[in-house]
Amino acid sequence: xxxxxxxxxxxxxxxxxxxxxxxxxxxxxxxxxxxxxxxxxxxxxxxxxxxxxxxxxxxxxxxxxxxxxxxxxxxxxxxxxxxxxxxxxxxxxxxxxxxxxxxxxxxxxxxxxxxxxxxxxxxxxxxxxxxxxxxxxxxxxxxxxxxxxxxxxxxxxxxxxxxxxxxxxxxxxxxxxxxxxxxxxxxxxxxxxxxxxxxxxxxxxxxxxxxxxxxxxxxxxxxxxxxxxxxxxxxxxxxxxxxxxxxxxxxxxxxxxxxxxxxxxxxxxxxxxxxxxxxx
Amino acid sequence: xxxxxxxxxxxxxxxxxxxxxxxxxxxxxxxxxxxxxxxxxxxxxxxxxxxxxxxxxxxxxxxxxxxxxxxxxxxxxxxxxxxxxxxxxxxxxxxxxxxxxxxxxxxxxxxxxxxxxxxxxxxxxxxxxxxxxxxxxxxxxxxxxxxxxxxxxxxxxxxxxxxxxxxxxxxxxxxxxxxxxxxxxxxxxxxxxxxxxxxxxxxxxxxxxxxxxxxxxxxxxxxxxxxxxxxxxxxxxxxxxxxxxxxxxxxxxxxxxxxxxxxxxxxxxxxxxxxxxxxxxxxxxxxxxxxxxxxxxxxxxxxxxxxxxxxxxxxxxxxxxxxxxxxxxxxxxxxxxxxxxxxxxxxxxxxxxxxxxxxx
Numbered sequence: 001x002x003x004x005x006x007x008x009x010x011x012x013x014x015x016x017x018x019x020x021x022x023x024x025x026x027x028x029x030x031x032x033x034x035x036x037x038x039x040x041x042x043x044x045x046x047x048x049x050x051x052x053x054x055x056x057x058x059x060x061x062x063x064x065x066x067x068x069x070x071x072x073x074x075x076x077x078x079x080x081x082x083x084x085x086x087x088x089x090x091x092x093x094x095x096x097x098x099x100x101x102x103x104x105x106x107x108x109x110x111x112x113x114x115x116x117x118x119x120x121x122x123x124x125x126x127x128x129x130x131x132x133x134x135x136x137x138x139x140x141x142x143x144x145x146x147x148x149x150x151x152x153x154x155x156x157x158x159x160x161x162x163x164x165x166x167x168x169x170x171x172x173x174x175x176x177x178x179x180x181x182x183x184x185x186x187x188x189x190x191x192x193x194x195x196x197x198x199x200x201x202x203x204x205x206x207x208x209x210x211x212x213x214x215x216x217x218x219x220x221x222x223x224x225x226x227x228x229x230x231x232x233x234x235x236x237x238x239x240x241x242x243x244x245x246x247x248x249x250x251x252x253x254x255x256x257x258x259x260x261x262x263x264x265x266x267x268x269x270x271x272x273x274x275x276x277x278x279x280x
Numbered sequence: 281x282x283x284x285x286x287x288x289x290x291x292x293x294x295x296x297x298x299x300x301x302x303x304x305x306x307x308x309x310x311x312x313x314x315x316x317x318x319x320x321x322x323x324x325x326x327x328x329x330x331x332x333x334x335x336x337x338x339x340x341x342x343x344x345x346x347x348x349x350x351x352x353x354x355x356x357x358x359x360x361x362x363x364x365x366x367x368x369x370x371x372x373x374x375x376x377x378x379x380x381x382x383x384x385x386x387x388x389x390x391x392x393x394x395x396x397x398x399x400x401x402x403x404x405x406x407x408x409x410x411x412x413x414x415x416x417x418x419x420x421x422x423x424x425x426x427x428x429x430x431x432x433x434x435x436x437x438x439x440x441x442x443x444x445x446x447x448x449x450x451x452x453x454x455x456x457x458x459x460x461x462x463x464x465x466x467x468x469x470x471x472x473x474x475x476x477x478x479x480x481x482x483x484x485x486x487x488x489x490x491x492x493x494x495x496x497x498x499x500x501x502x503x504x505x506x507x508x509x510x511x512x513x514x515x516x517x518x519x520x521x522x523x524x525x526x527x528x529x530x531x532x533x534x535x536x537x538x539x540x541x542x543x544x545x546x547x548x549x550x551x552x553x554x555x556x557x558x559x560x561x562x563x564x565x566x567x568x569x570x571x572x573x574x575x576x577x578x579x580x581x582x583x584x585x586x587x588x589x590x591x592x593x594x595x596x597x598x599x600x601x602x603x604x605x606x607x608x609x610x611x612x613x614x615x616x617x618x619x620x621x622x623x624x625x626x627x628x629x630x631x632x633x634x635x636x637x638x639x640x
Contacts, residue, residue: 173366176333181380181427182354191379195370 027257034058034250041246053247061251069241071234072226074252080149081230082259084219085212087150092208093201096156100163101189105175115164122157126218134221144225153218159204166200167193202270209263231256282344282357282434282467283309284330289339291325291491299325301491302339307435310465312458314482316472318514322491324439327471331360331437343434354383359428360437364444365420367412373399373423374408377430384431398429401460418449425460436461438470442477454480475515479503487511505619509626512548512619518581518594520548520619527589531566536615541629544620551581551596553617556609563612568593570609573601584609 029048033041036051065073102108103115126133133152142148170193178188194201219230229237235256238249284307291300300322307313315323328334330341332353341349348356359380367376374395381391399405402422412420421441428436438457442450458481461468472478478485479499487494487502487510495507506512512520525545529537540547558565568584582595595611603609620629 171364171366173362173364174368176331176353177360177362177366177368177427178379179333180331180353180358180360182383183379187383192368192370 030250030253034247034254036247038245038247057247057251058255061248061255065234066238066241066245066248067226069245070226070229070237071252072229074231074234074255076227077229077231077234077252078255078259080146080228081213081232081256083146084149084215084230085209085259087146088153088212088215089205089208091150091154092156092159093204095154096159096163096204097194097197097201099160100167101193103160104164104167105185105188118157118160120157121155122161126153130217130221137222143222144228146228148222149215149219149228149230150212153212153215156208159208162204163197163200166197170196199271202267206264206267206271210260213260283307283311283342284435284467284469285340285342286326286330287340287342289326289329289341290337291322291329291334292337299491300329303488303491303493305486305493305496307467307469309467312461312468312470312481312483313486314470314472314478314484315486315488316475316478316482316514317488317494319473321488323471323473323488326488327437327439327469330435330469331358332356333360357434358437359431359433359435360439361424361428361441363440365412365424365441367420367423367427369412372409372411373404373415373426376412376423377426380427380431394430394432395426398426401429402426417445418453421445421449421453425457429460429464433466435467435469438468440472441470442472443474450477457481475517479515485515487514489514505628505630506548507628509546509548509621509623512621516550518551518596520550521554521591521593522546522548522621523586523591523593524623527586527591528564528566530588531564536562536564540618540620543622543625544629546621546623548619548621549613549617550619551594554595554611554613556595556597556602556611558612559614561614561616563614565610565612568609568611570601570603570605570607572605575600582609584611 029046032047032050034057035054036047037053037057040047040051040053061074063073063075065071065077071077099118103111103118137143137148137152140148142151174192175188178192183191214232215230216232216236219228219233220236223229223233231252235249235252238244238252284305286303286305286307289300289303290298292298303326305313315326317323325334329336330343332348332351332355336349340347343356343358353360368379371379377395377398378391381394386394395408396405399408402425404419404422404426407415407419407423412423415423421444424441441457442453445453454477457470470478470481472481482499484496485499485502486496489510495502495511497505502511502515506515506520509522513522523546525537525540525547528547537547555563567587569587570582571585572583574581574583579596579598580601582597582601584593584595586593595609601609621627622629
């Protein structure tokens with residue numbers, strides 16, 4: 001703000017602080033709850049100060065899980081989630097980059113038709129096509145496998161569309177200069193398009209990773225083997241028990257929230273850099 | 281280094297849009313040829329066809345002895361400087377220059393050597409490790425030139441390379457481009473819409489209009505004997521005045537207009553050739569009123585209303601105008617300052633044969 005009005009500043013800060021508190025409070029409660037014993041949590045009032053069971057809770061959840069509730073050790077579930085989210089993210093980026101490249105830079109028959117085809121699939125969420133997709137995956141014997149968890153979710157109209165929009169903003173002379181400089185299509189893609197897209201890739205990486213990490217319905221449907229349970233599924237299973245062990249649920253929850261946070265922190269440097277240094 | 285030969289080059293876009301309607305042109309080895317014309321005349325399209333960025337609908341294009349119609353730009357042994365420079369924003373200046381060489385499989389030390397030499401020639405050595413966005417417009421322009429230079433190609437193609445620079449820098453870079461081309465003696469094809477840039481840079485000018493060549497010749501030939509009314513109006517600033525012969529006859533013509541070439545109904549007179557003092561040779565005398573004048577330092581442009589006519593006319597005089605705005609101004613024109621044209625064909629009517637001789 002250019003003006004210096006103390007009252008406006010104060011009000012703005014109060015609103016912001018209230019907003020942050022509203023968002024942070026549940027997270028705080030979850031962290032606190034994960035350090036108490038179950039009996040401590042069920043006393044009627046929710047404790048707001050850390051308990052003494054923290055280390056035991058996390059250790060138990062990490063190493064053995066709650067097998068009678070259908071939740072294998074959190075370590076395994078986190079790993080499964082991580083593999084699935086990474087496969088989805090990397091696969092999505094790879095395919096959408098290439099297809100956007102094809103759609104923007106190559107003149108082939110039915111180019112616009114394919115573009116609209118991709119665009120139309122934007123309107124179809126996973127849930128709409130879940131039954132046929134399940135059928136296909138089952139027929140291909142991909143149930144209970146990482147391939148089955150990730151491949152059906154990889155195709156991404158959103159990312160393709162965003163990359164297409166970005167590629168169209170790159171001046172055509174860039175391609176022409178590269179052609180004069182003797183770079184073929186793939187070289188142009190690798191040497192010029194990819195480095196220019198780093199910011200977009202970083203931003204989409206975060207979005208896609210969280211999308212993959214938060215997948216719930218699809219893993220629930222295609223996995224029956226606890227070795228392939230993901231953390232989001234596991235938490236859901238633990239809470240739908242008759243007497244949920246809330247302290248362990250909370251511990252799993254905190255662990256499940258960490259990887260996306262780490263991904264954001266790591267990728268943030270890339271896209272903040274891209275945002276401040278506008279390249280032209 | 282090589283000559284470039286264009287034979288009946290045509291470009292037709294879908295929907296029957298004829299951007300280039302058959303261009304024949306021979307560019308000699310080491311020559312600096314400027315394609316000039318208004319926007320939309322097809323000059324850029326023609327250049328891009330030579331570069332290989334635009335397909336050739338019809339005709340033959342040779343670089344040296346090789347027909348290159350179907351070759352990729354990289355295989356044509358040309359280098360191009362783009363209007364917006366098209367530098368790779370994520371690469372340092374060094375890598376921008378080296379990229380084309382790397383793709384051609386040059387050895388590392390050879391690349392290093394060539395980049396250093398080019399950078400020295402263009403005085404951009406100190407920027408080699410910078411990214412393009414940290415450079416000013418003029419420096420980017422140099423890098424773009426450097427990228428063409430390092431390759432030591434058969435021909436340079438320039439697509440309005442100076443139009444993004446401010447006026448002062450443009451003049452400076454114009455001189456540098458010309459000196460550089462003189463030194464390297466690389467065949468160059470340069471596109472511009474700026475007639476002054478064209479006049480000062482080119483060994484030969486090719487004036488294009490609506491996808492066709494209007495006239496080819498050295499800048500002074502074209503200035504002195506424009507072949508068409510279009511060229512007459514386009515080359516030279518302020519533009520040539522076009523006055524109907526019938527009108528001039530009603531003024532003090534004293535027989536000067538009697539022996540104009542057959543078919544002449546319009547004469548062009550350059551603003552510089554309208555004198556405010558009577559010359560000793562036989563001359564026309566025309567009365568006018570000074571409507572407005574622009575003082576441009578050493579010279580002034582006088583916008584006058586001719587007596588009994590609504591033809592807008594400009595006179596260029598050195599120094600200040602002798603009369604105030606609104607007052608009467610009499611000017612004189614000698615016979616050799618008249619460019620005779622036919623308004624129907626748009627062509628110069630004078631002695632067609634001798635004109636051919638000049639072009640050849």
